[in-house]
Amino acid sequence: MGVPETSTRRSLQGRPVATNHSAIEEAAFRLFAERGFEGTTLDAIAREVGVGRRTLFRYFDSKNDIPWGRFDLTLAAFRDLLDDLYHLPIAEAVHLGVRRFNDFPPDASPHHADRMRLILETPTLQAHSVLRYGEWRAVIAEYVARRTGGAPSDLMPQTVGQVSLALALSAYTVWLEDTSQSLLDLVDAAMAALRAHLADVSA
Template structure:
């Protein structure tokens, strides 16, 4: 029997309510009080789930990053480094079709809301670091060395390009667009 305070809500309930209100009022005009009221909890309860309104669109990003790290670390060593990173990015970007809020809606908010840009830079740095740590481990170098950092930055650029294309072409597959971004880079490097 678990002791302690019973769970008042869930991450999913908060995210769904927040995205509903974001769609109605816009991100900037949505208050934490409005989200809390919609979920039926107090503002302080929200802070047990998310440290700020800016964190809500990112969902449970810390656990997602941990899963990303585990996915990369589980890649067999015989898979070439660039393929292992690419496969890891594809796995990271696999979401259920019925996810609520839909991943496309989540990324539209993150990428197109000026108030989220600074916060996004922090999250993108954390994401790149997972790749840099993996590359460093595979190449027996330090994560701050040039190769791990370059791979992290390039991988983020490829992923963001795919996301931007996805926002313009929502009927296309995100995985296809990530592959397309990688193919474009590969073609460019071989010109």
């Protein structure tokens, strides 16, 4: 998720420390696992990383932003994914883009399941999550609008964005109950379930 940014300052214990977004995320998730999200303060995260509290704000605007990682870069990558699928029909391109967006390496750190469980199951993060979901849906709405010649605020782009998010969240809900399943297969299954439902409705 971007090039690490190195700092030459020393930790609170006197050790040289390399500070970057990933190091802060890993330290924060260790504390979240031990103390819970609510029980973990920014001061505690700063101590765990070995930097001052003010340094954290160079990387994340708030504690609520840490579980989302470098979300700005993630959305930029999502736009690129969709642009690479311009040759496909819109529905196929959006589904494949969402599928690829959710293709994370099994050795991701923090583990993707831990990240998503925190985001989806922490009540105090829900309001913040609404903002992030809105940004994610906007990427799809903008893409669909470009493909159809309309505006992102039109009904069709907005609907595709909302439905895509609902399908992804449905897949995550099932996956977090049993992470031995394939998340990508669940994303496909969610789409298949929607198509089957629509076929029943129109029959």
